[in-house]
Amino acid sequence: MEPLNIAVIGAGVIGKRHVQEIRNNDACRLVALADPSPDASGYAASLSVPLYSDYRALLDKEHVDAAVVCTPNHTHLEVGLACIERRVPVLMEKPVADDLESAHALADASKQAGVAVLVGHHRRHNPAVRKAKETIASGRIGRLVLANIMCLLYKPDAYFDVPWRKQAGGGPILINLIHEIDLLRHLSGEIVSVQALSSNTIRAHDVEDSAACTLRLANGALANISLSDTTATPWSWDTAAGEDRQLFDYRPVPTHFFAGTDGALTLPDLTMWSYEDEKGRHRPIHDTHIDLAEENTYANQLRHFVDVARGATTPIVDARDAARTLEATLAVVESARTSSMIELRAK
Template sequence: MRRAAVVGTGSIAAAHAEALRAVGERVELVAVVDVDADRATAFAREWGVPRTHPTPAALLDAEDLDLVHVCTPPRHHVPLALDCLAAGVNVLVEKPPAMSLSEVDALIAAERRSAGRVATVFQHRFGPAALRLRRLVAEGVLGRSFVAKCDTLWYRGDAYFEVPWRGTWDSEGGGPTMGHGIHQFDLLLSVLGPWREIRAVAARQARDVQTEDVSMALVTFADGTVASVVNSLLSPRETSELRFDFERATVEVEHLYGYTDAHWTITPAPGHEDVAARWREGRSGIVSGHRCQVEALLDALDEGAPPPVALADTRITMEFIAALYASAFTGTVVKAGQIGPENPFYATMEGIGAPWATAR
């Protein structure tokens, strides 16, 4: 049985604890860490965790661990992951995995020197429907990809941003592009493959924050697919939607924070009704939550394989985010590979600064 720990016992930590419990005897949650000792104790009591530790350093010193789940506010993700790698421990880090592309590259360099590996929580990749979609794309069942859209239209009022680390570049790394829409467009990228260039806008429309509260992008992929991506925290009717228009069918999903097969639809093109039958094979009621990714991660550890959503995959999504901000803040088209160490958007997603910063 593998031994796991959770660092940070805020709201998302419960999803990790639930996923670990759900996989049964494959893994045991042996310890938790939180800066708030009372909160750590309450979490440990709720989830039957035998030990708490005051700091990550104390955790790594006292426990023999296979896996650490990093569930802290975003600015702590990379320092904690680096500590785990230095100790040779595998890490599953919540989104956003890092504050910048440069931090991702620091993790990649540290991972090369470590026995540990880093995986990012992008759980929507692991729902049965997403797995089936990628398989059908790879097998050529759906034909060429033409058009796609990805909308994360959520609502977060002023009270949400009263938490000190929210809505700031230093603590959160960005707005809905970094912390909310990232799940949907990561799934988009996992289906459509490499992107080629991006044209974007970002705005601070209503919330008194440093970051954007809405962003929009037009994306061209390496295979010629064109896609729109919208990330909003200003949308009272909340929805998460993805649509893929292939040569032989349109495949769509509408959900909010997690989907089952019931949230997906397929509309065959005329003359390709057989595609719908292929889609319906292996239908499932499993929710695209953390459990699916934790199971896949444990499988990889058992097989000695790279973890699902390894740093190479994570970098693609983080480069997309950096390019979106760069395009939005400079008013230019940004191409894949353009954000290097000499680029201001490499070290921070804020880059040259948001256009509205001088108005604060």
């Protein structure tokens, strides 16, 4: 079979990560890049691929079978629609869009045209997440009661040299928490209400540096998520899961705790806790580590996208699904702003 011709639109941090995976996969070929930044020309030349400053020109002039969109959030809708209009399947980086209306507009356009949009919630392609979903669904931890999630990391000062990262929308709720919300939905079911506090006490930027969130799930379970980009800890998925060791240090500590009536599971290290016979805090509780072969999450995501673009399967996270993740994430922003509990519409 001929390789799939893939264009990458937006060649910044994550765009370059996708380029690396495309070049490592024989089922695809990097056909061109689109990025208006002057920095992109040297990069495109180093890859020997054409560079377009206007992504529409790229889509019109090159033979493109599929596109990976890695542009800033506020452009996702217009770039996504341009691809769909040209019947080009899309791997759209998260968040699917920067507001709910745009997210649903993209989902509607994808459905009406029959052109697939896969959203880059890459953790869903992590084998530990697959195993955790299977374990929770099998009932091994009983009924889920509480999930406790830590996303406590430290962004160095240079990260904030880019002005939008200090302003509303550029903080850890929309950049980092959205991954936790998507993971929680994926593993535990839909979120029905959200209550949150946020703080900018440490960095004193306009945008939050920390948040504490409590969520109620449709199955009755509760979840707490602790979030900060100004804490010097190893307790974040990026550090603990080892998905991108080029970018982040790797310390395989548990950061996500799922507590059920019959046992518990921690992620990303995949440790199961349960009583041997009678349950009770006076009884010995045992841990078992679930061993899995390491896989490259981003490579898995790309393989899935190739299948989606060829029409062999449907996206495991499509634009409508990602809109629900966005809705719950925006509810955290709204709850913290208004000091109130927010009920979600899509229950």
